[in-house]
Amino acid sequence: MDFAATWQGRGGTDFRGLIQAGAEAEPQVILYLTDGFGTLPQEVPNVPIVWVLNRQCWTGTDGTLYDYNCKELRRFGEITSMQDP
DSSP: OOOOOOOOOOEEEEEEEHHHHHHHHOOOOOOEEEOOOHHHHHHHHSSSSSEEEOOOOOOOOOOOBBOOOHHHHHEEEEEEEEOOO
């Protein structure tokens, strides 16, 4: 069987649809694998979200979080990285 796919990136993920559907379905947790760049809903849902990033958040040597996207994601839940040990 032949299979062809086209990959297009760098457009930003729209997180709103899955988060809204998750909030309505009331799961125990939403697990989102992403680079963290995208559109978030206005309101934080009443379901925990774990963001698994394919990168590290940018922090200073003192641990201060400078990464705007990670600051926004943190409002919605916990952040971890596939690059974490």
